[in-house]
Amino acid sequence: MSGQKFGVAGSVALVIGHCAGMLDLVALPVWVGALVERYGFSPQEAGALATLFLLGAVGASASIAPRFNQLNHKLLSTLGFAITALAFFIASTQSGFAMLALLHLIAGISAGTALSIIHGTMGQAANPHRLFAFAGIAIGLFAIILLAAIPQLLIVRGGPVLFQVFGGIMVIAALACGFLFSNPTSRIRHDKSPFSRATWLTIFGISIMTFNQSMVFSFVEVIGKGRGFEPEHVLAALIALGFVNFFVPSPLAALLQTRVSAPLVTQIGPAIQAVLAVIVTSATLFAVWAPAAAVFVAVQIFTHTFAFGRLATLDPTGRATAATPATLMVGAALGPIVGGALGENLGFEALGMAAVVVAAIAIGFFTKAKIA
Template identity: 50%
Template sequence: MKANLSSAVPVHGDSAAEADAAGQLGTLGIAALMIAHCAGMVDLVALPVWVGTLIGAYGLDPQQAGLLATLFLSGAVASSLFFSPRLNRLPARTMAAIGFGIAALAFLGVVSAGGYPAMAVLHTVAGLAVGCALSFTHGTIGRSRKPHRLFAIAGLALGLFAIAFLGATPGLIAAHGGPTLFRVFAGVMGVAAIACAFAFPSLRAERNTAVAEEPRFERAVWFGMLGVGCMALTQAMLFSFVQRIGLDRGFGLPAVTATLIALGFVNLFPAPVAGLLETRIAGSRVVQAGPVAQAVLAVIITQSLAFAPYALATSVFAAVMIFTHTFAFGMLARIDRTGRAVAATPAMLMTGAAIGPVLGGTLVKQSGYGSLGIAAVLVTIAAVLCFSRLERRPTLSGAQA
């Protein structure tokens, strides 16, 4: 069974007819997109375990561990910036499958890597490959008739994936050693490559002057993208170290692992709730309130010496990002119906996320965990200012995706 998008790519306007022209997605096509989204967004789920494993199992300091995650994310950003403008010119199925396949091989290479330089190169290669695959995944979602709702379903899938990953991986690493993490990553990428090869919705652009004349982004798009990047920076900066914060404050591995599992269960809800509330809450209000809530939680996580506040704030921390980004994705997809803006989602998220681990590691190394909360507040101010520019487009509030 083959799921296809229409061969015509809408490049002007945002009428219902053009939304319909973006095509129908079959069941297998949607499933492939969900798997690809989970694999491509693995950093959003895995950063605490990723950085924690590099520190605890490989003996790296916070700055070195953060740098490896940053190299992966930087590669994804560079790749997304290159491929997202070419969304409607390249075969999406082929690019997604190849991207995840290369990422699987790169992570397998990390398992047997002989030292830090080799690990750094392989992290970068994996990031480049994932950024390519994820750009075509999000671009395809953005060109669907209901991008907000489809992205909400993708968020629910990511929440289910998070439960499985955070519930199983820390125990496997404890039992079998640090390289197990990268075997798991390779397996996730391999499954995504197979799913994309057999079921990814085909996205074929008409090679005519319409594609060549795709309009420039509106200014609101650029500010919206920057706002998402700011939230991703705070997310990565804090989330990379929540495991180490809990362990270093003596909460114990079982308690911290339970908190991360609770986080996975909580993450089941924000995306579907955001889908249900699409026409009931003004998106411009959501994207401005989200960064503020994120900063408050960041301060609680970094300042609390008691387990209960730490656990509560940590368990809902990622949910704020998922809920807010679902609205931001839908808003950006409606502004730019060509899909190119949301195809750059990896660049939006991972520009901030790439800076986050190494910035967080540097701050922790120099000033302790408390400095992460202060930095989060400063980044939040920038995010709110950026998202406020989307409020100037009143037609977005409550609009149908």
């Protein structure tokens, strides 16, 4: 399909914005872990704070997506990331649950606004699949740096540094959008027609798969330490996860774009995710647990790259891809708090069993989308 050409600078801004806006994808374990260990919140309280951030992003994205082509993309993306940065910097000065809850919600709303603009614009690219794959490669490198640095900074400087780092990331994204991002020179006609059945089914499938990912991944660090694994070994597994995300899923998705059916990938992805979830939540041997933990996120990244390209094909206006934050985060928003509740009351093995059921539902939606 024909689409917008953004040039190197515009593409760099989109990739940076994607990394900042998708912060939760790679940072949830250290985010929730720091709230538990450094702030003294229970797993359920920590999960609730992360959920508020994600719910804010969902609401913003759901509001932005239908009117995506009527908005000033550069202005909204820049302001969105700037407000998120401010909210995180203020959060670094707070320790009470109520104030942190409000700031998480504000940060989520503003980040979701910016990320909707980023994803909607990417969906209008000449090759959305490839651009999203490049963004996935970048977020893999981002994860390596983030998961290696934040735990060490927390040891040296304590809990507030978590939000200081998050704020700094959002400042970089705001500057990138402000200086490098350009509004499209020619706008795709704003189509108000309803999404097709296949579009909605694909959206539901991604959302449910993301719920599975966040439900389990939010507590990877907590599960690992609860199994008695050395903290240094758990950290090494998280760093390995970053390297896997960088080298494997997005480059592979770019390579296989024209060689593998996108609907088939979306059917297989949730099944592999469920198998890994069972291993991560039940394995008692580090040699078994660590490899599963290290590749867990890669499955989501690989599958979603194909799903993103499929949505861009199903809806060339960019509205469906602009709803990507809502699509992802409505599932991710519920994951941490559900995972925390299951972990506290039934043990973390219950997360693996729940993941199998949820994966079956996701496969059902993707299968219906394939034949719709």
